[in-house]
Amino acid sequence: EPEVTQTPSHQVTQMGQEVILRCVPISNHLYFYWYRQILGQKVEFLVSFYNNEISEKSEIFDDQFSVERPDGSNFTLKIRSTKLEDSAMYFCAISGGGAYEQYFGPGTRLTVT
Amino acid sequence: QKEVEQDPGPLSVPEGAIVSLNCTYSNSAFQYFMWYRQYSRKGPELLMYTYSSGNKEDGRFTAQVDKSSKYISLFIRDSQPSDSATYLCAMTRVWGNMLTFGGGTRLMVKP
Numbered sequence A: 001e002p003e004v005t006q007t008p009s010h011q012v013t014q015m016g017q018e019v020i021l022r023c024v025p026i027s028n029h030l031y032f033y034w035y036r037q038i039l040g041q042k043v044e045f046l047v048s049f050y051n052n053e054i055s056e057k058s059e060i061f062d063d064q065f066s067v068e069r070p071d072g073s074n075f076t077l078k079i080r081s082t083k084l085e086d087s088a089m090y091f092c093a094i095s096g097g098g099a100y101e102q103y104f105g106p107g108t109r110l111t112v113t
Numbered sequence B: 001q002k003e004v005e006q007d008p009g010p011l012s013v014p015e016g017a018i019v020s021l022n023c024t025y026s027n028s029a030f031q032y033f034m035w036y037r038q039y040s041r042k043g044p045e046l047l048m049y050t051y052s053s054g055n056k057e058d059g060r061f062t063a064q065v066d067k068s069s070k071y072i073s074l075f076i077r078d079s080q081p082s083d084s085a086t087y088l089c090a091m092t093r094v095w096g097n098m099l100t101f102g103g104g105t106r107l108m109v110k111p
Helices: none
Strands: A004-006 A011-013 A019-025 A030-039 A043-050 A054-056 A065-068 A076-078 A088-095 A099-104 A108-112 B011-014 B021-027 B031-037 B046-049 B052-060 B060-067 B071-076 B084-090 B105-110
Touching: A004 A076, A004 A088, A011 A019, A019 A030, A019 A108, A030 A099, A043 A065, A054 B105, A065 A108, A099 B031, A099 B046, A099 B052, A099 B084, B021 B105, B031 B060, B046 B052, B046 B060, B046 B071, B071 B084
Parallel strands: A011 A108, B011 B105
Antiparallel strands: A004 A019, A019 A076, A030 A043, A030 A088, A043 A054, A065 A076, A088 A099, A088 A108, B021 B071, B031 B046, B031 B084, B052 B060, B060 B071, B084 B105
16 A cells, blocks of 8 residues: 655644645655545545646635645645635545555644634 | 535444445446545545445455445444544545545444
């Protein structure tokens, strides 16, 4: 089973600040995804990334959000000007290498105060 | 109508019981179906995935898909206290595309 780590495990930030969440796959994968889960709610898709391009995004993924793979290994989610309602668990998922099932990382808990 | 629905539970069963977890969905375009297990404040862990209709078995777990009824199930045989978690169904139209999740069913297996 593919492994993926996420950093930080918990991020506390003030409203209006920018945060960068990181995802590090242990092995090479082609597809990267970000999901979020507000406490007590469903896991929601944000964006998928393939071949250094966004391949799919949801309505949630507006101009406040951006993704990139800056060094060919890490995959980052940037949230600009954070709002209270951005508080959630953010999960990175990966797939590829001949299989398309998605494997999730442990998540980053983002708390916006 | 929500796209994917699950009874939130909690579902409480004694150790050794057979557990049945279910999801209904409204979008007939969904072709691939997954079950994830999620412990509190952890990432979803993939248990099983199936394509289209039919059954798939893996150890104590059996996944069933009935596309005509838009209904999927996960059965857990000989349930253990360690199976206590929230079970999420997820589905997608195209393999590798975004997953649409149900809200999850919380399962408690009592020793």
